[in-house]
Amino acid sequence: xxxxxxxxxxxxxxxxxxxxxDTSDRKVREYVTMREPSFRLCFACGGCTATCTAGQHxxxxxxxxxxxxxxxxxxxxxxxxxxCMLCGKCLLVxxxxxxxxxxxxxxxxxLRKLDRNEL
Amino acid sequence: MNSDIFVWPFNLGLYFILIYSVVRSTIWFRNLSRAxxxxxxxxxxxxxxxxxxxxxxxESLLHRRIFKKNPVLGYMHMSLAFGWFLLIVFGTIEAxxxxxxxxxxxxxxxxxxxxxxxxxxSGLAAIYGHWMDFLLIFILSxxxxxxxxxxxxxxxGMKKTTRHTWSxxxxxxxxxxxxxxxxxxxxxTCGAHGNGGFLTGNLGAALASFLPAADIxxxxxxxxxxxxxxxxxxxxxxxxxxxxxxxxxIFMRNSGITTxxxxxxxxxxxxxxxxxxxxxxxxxxxxxxxxxxxxxxVYFVKGLRNERDIAAITANCLxxxxxxxxxxxxxxxxxLRLIERRQGEREVTKLKFFDRYGLMRRREHxxxxxxxxxxxxxxxxxxxxxxxxxxxxxxxxxxxxxAAMKKIMDSAGVRYRFMDxxxxxxxxxxxxxxxxxxxxxxxxxxxxxxxxxxxxKTLVTSCPICYKVFRESYYxxxxxxxxxxxxxxxxxxxxLRPGYLHRRVVYHDxxxxxxxxxxxDEPRAVISYVAELQPxxxxxxxxxxxxxxxxxxxxxSGKRSLIAADAARILTQSDPDEVITSCPLxxxxxxxxxxxxxxxxxxxxxxxxxxxxxxTRGRASLAAVxxxxxx
Ligand code: SF4
Ligand code: SF4
Ligand code: SF4
Ligand code: SF4
Ligand code: SF4
Numbered sequence: 001x002x003x004x005x006x007x008x009x010x011x012x013x014x015x016x017x018x019x020x021x022d023t024s025d026r027k028v029r030e031y032v033t034m035r036e037p038s039f040r041l042c043f044a045c046g047g048c049t050a051t052c053t054a055g056q057h058x059x060x061x062x063x064x065x066x067x068x069x070x071x072x073x074x075x076x077x078x079x080x081x082x083x084c085m086l087c088g089k090c091l092l093v094x095x096x097x098x099x100x101x102x103x104x105x106x107x108x109x110x111l112r113k114l115d116r117n118e119l
Numbered sequence: 120m121n122s123d124i125f126v127w128p129f130n131l132g133l134y135f136i137l138i139y140s141v142v143r144s145t146i147w148f149r150n151l152s153r154a155x156x157x158x159x160x161x162x163x164x165x166x167x168x169x170x171x172x173x174x175x176x177x178e179s180l181l182h183r184r185i186f187k188k189n190p191v192l193g194y195m196h197m198s199l200a201f202g203w204f205l206l207i208v209f210g211t212i213e214a215x216x217x218x219x220x221x222x223x224x225x226x227x228x229x230x231x232x233x234x235x236x237x238x239x240x241s242g243l244a245a246i247y248g249h250w251m252d253f254l255l256i257f258i259l260s261x262x263x264x265x266x267x268x269x270x271x272x273x274x275x276g277m278k279k280t281t282r283h284t285w286s287x288x289x290x291x292x293x294x295x296x297x298x299x300x301x302x303x304x305x306x307x308t309c310g311a312h313g314n315g316g317f318l319t320g321n322l323g324a325a326l327a328s329f330l331p332a333a334d335i336x337x338x339x340x341x342x343x344x345x346x347x348x349x350x351x352x353x354x355x356x357x358x359x360x361x362x363x364x365x366x367x368x369i370f371m372r373n374s375g376i377t378t379x380x381x382x383x384x385x386x387x388x389x390x391x392x393x394x395x396x397x398x399x400x401x402x403x404x405x406x407x408x409x410x411x412x413x414x415x416x417v418y419f420v421k422g423l424r425n426e427r428d429i430a431a432i433t434a435n436c437l438x439x440x441x442x443x444x445x446x447x448x449x450x451x452x453x454x455l456r457l458i459e460r461r462q463g464e465r466e467v468t469k470l471k472f473f474d475r476y477g478l479m480r481r482r483e484h485x486x487x488x489x490x491x492x493x494x495x496x497x498x499x500x501x502x503x504x505x506x507x508x509x510x511x512x513x514x515x516x517x518x519x520x521x522a523a524m525k526k527i528m529d530s531a532g533v534r535y536r537f538m539d540x541x542x543x544x545x546x547x548x549x550x551x552x553x554x555x556x557x558x559x560x561x562x563x564x565x566x567x568x569x570x571x572x573x574x575x576k577t578l579v580t581s582c583p584i585c586y587k588v589f590r591e592s593y594y595x596x597x598x599x600x601x602x603x604x605x606x607x608x609x610x611x612x613x614x615l616r617p618g619y620l621h622r623r624v625v626y627h628d629x630x631x632x633x634x635x636x637x638x639x640d641e642p643r644a645v646i647s648y649v650a651e652l653q654p655x656x657x658x659x660x661x662x663x664x665x666x667x668x669x670x671x672x673x674x675x676s677g678k679r680s681l682i683a684a685d686a687a688r689i690l691t692q693s694d695p696d697e698v699i700t701s702c703p704l705x706x707x708x709x710x711x712x713x714x715x716x717x718x719x720x721x722x723x724x725x726x727x728x729x730x731x732x733x734x735t736r737g738r739a740s741l742a743a744v745x746x747x748x749x750x
Contacts, residue, residue, distance in 0.1 A: 038675060053512050056542040058495035082492045085562060086553055087512040087545035088669045092707050097676035105553060105672055108490035 132351030162374025198261025252316030438670025460554030667708030
């Protein structure tokens with residue numbers, strides 16, 4: 001079915017929500033989920049983003065970062081993760097008890113390992 | 120005079136350990152920085168030397184600090200260390216005084232009775248024999264406790280006892296054998312010759328009544344010598360190495376050497392000075408409230424010593440500092456953990472047995488590569504102020520604390536500027552706690568710039584985490600004050616006049632403010648001014664951590680809640696009206712863990728302030744006008 005036709009019935013894939021399996025790299029997600037299982041609890045409510053210290057100074061969004069991890073968009077992720085200050089505000093607002101700081105820390109670790117081909 | 124080859128295991132062990140100690144100390148000394156070398160040399164010829172001797176006597180022999188924490192455990196350590204020391208001293212005197220010659224080799228003192236079997240039948244020598252027996256029984260009583268502790272740790276009021284490596288085990292067995300074999304060796308010899316003190320004499324006579332004492336005695340002398348020799352040979356690769364190393368540590372510390380922020384000979388000496396006493400386990404809330412029993416400082420230090428992979432252990436700690444507070448050896452456990460965190464991943468090497476004698480290796484200091492970058496921060500323009508108020512990230516999550524601080528400062532007529540009203544930049548301590556010091560520097564520079572530009576004389580913060588890092592890692596002209604200190608100052612000056620609230624409250628010392636920065640009295644002074652302050656079981660330097668600590672990156676929220684609930688339970692034992700703390704993070708953490716109301720010290724004071732006069736009068740007069748009009 002062509003995209004246009006699908007769209008007419010309202011179930012086309014929104015491009016920004018599509019996961020491209022050719023370019024997605026699941027290694028980071030696997031590494032983070034293994035080291036910080038609470039990552040799986042995130043339901044993308046955005047509470048962390050609303051309170052974020054770094055987000056007040058730059059375009060930084062932990063919820064978006066979580067999406068990048070899930071989708072394996074490594075390049076976007078790399079820029080995003082470096083901006084967090086590990087201040088811990090998000091930890092206190094997260095309704096799901098996601099250990100947000102460690103998600104950031106393990107992601108940074110995973111990316112470094114990826115660069116060194118250790119992942 | 121008897122001479123026998125059985126003394127050789129002992130002799131070899133003794134000479135080995137003496138030479139080894141000299142070599143190892145020399146290596147450590149050589150690896151000290153120049154400044155530390157100078158300190159140590161100066162310390163050796165001055166007051167620190169006398170101090171060290173005193174400390175060695177009080178701590179390494181009498182174990183005063185362990186005694187204070189746990190008398191039974193203290194007695195165990197004291198009887199073994201001090202008892203053995205006395206046995207050696209008086210044994211040497213005995214050999215010198217009653218022996219055939221003066222200045223005997225050590226083996227003649229240790230195996231005195233073997234070489235002088237006829238000695239001590241009567242007179243002064245017999246009395247001396249009783250004294251030596253007394254010392255032996257003193258040691259044996261401690262040994263009995265040690266055996267009990269190993270098998271039933273609960274008996275000594277300790278929850279858990281430390282785990283052993285196999286070399287520790289062999290060393291432990293040889294240590295345990297030393298004194299019983301001495302007892303039996305002496306008893307058999309005494310039994311065969313019909314002399315000896317109240318212990319060896321009587322036991323010997325009893326044994327000799329049904330056994331060929333003279334034939335059996337040599338076996339036990341062999342065992343005695345072998346266990347001593349084995350113990351000495353294994354000493355450097357076991358936890359018992361702490362005995363000589365602690366002496367060195369005491370000299371170094373008293374000479375003014377400190378841990379600083381990198382691996383050094385001093386940090387290595389500290390890791391070897393841990394006696395694995397396990398006191399740090401029993402105070403750690405991770406074990407007592409959250410059931411996590413593998414990350415306590417004793418395991419961390421052991422991992423460092425044996426170069427294991429301890430990344431998980433290093434990360435999984437609240438950095439609350441309770442263990443630092445109780446460690447009888449005075450190891451700076453928090454700073455050591457931070458150094459290890461800064462290092463990041465390390466290559467794990469499986470140490471071979473001989474590597475563990477540690478003559479060739481040296482821990483390299485590698486800093487982890489930066490992962491974070493804050494180049495997006497733009498410098499702020501100049502905004503002068505006398506008093507700067509920095510709420511801190513966490514305080515922004517407790518708006519009631521900010522409101523209370525505003526009310527207090529307005530009421531006292533303080534002219535201040537709210538530095539991070541529109542949301543500031545993190546102080547940098549959370550990054551430092553995660554071992555990312557270089558990245559933290561970027562934030563520190565950013566904030567310092569704002570503070571310097573304001574020309575402020577005073578910087579007030581509501582968060583102990585920020586307070587600690589402002590004081591320790593920022594270079595500032597402004598005086599840094601925690602809001603509890605500041606409020607205390609305002610009350611003392613008379614510019615703030617809160618009333619008295621009829622509430623019974625307890626105070627929780629936040630880790631970074633209390634143990635971390637030594638601020639215990641000011642908050643208490645403030646609270647006592649406005650309410651009735653009740654004592655809690657563990658407070659001041661032994662106060663509990665709320666469990667919310669940013670010092671631990673990996674701890675799950677479930678475990679945090681367990682720690683918070685346990686701490687809250689202890690805090691509210693006296694059923695107070697309110698729990699007061701002075702850390703926004705503690706407040707948030709406890710609020711979820713207890714039914715009792717939890718407030719910040721600023722909120723308490725703000726509640727005690729008289730209502731602003733003008734507004735009430737305004738409303739009252741309006742009401743008056745209204746009634747007049749209606750009437
Ligand atoms: S820890 Fe990072 S993501 Fe969370 S609030 Fe702070 S800066 Fe934002
Ligand atoms: S607050 Fe928690 S659940 Fe919500 S988006 Fe952030 S991490 Fe996910
Ligand atoms: S770190 Fe200190 S308290 Fe812990 S076992 Fe070692 S000596 Fe004892
Ligand atoms: S700092 Fe606190 S959490 Fe960490 S080991 Fe010591 S007592 Fe336990
Ligand atoms: S929030 Fe309070 S009790 Fe908890 S770690 Fe920080 S200072 Fe300690």
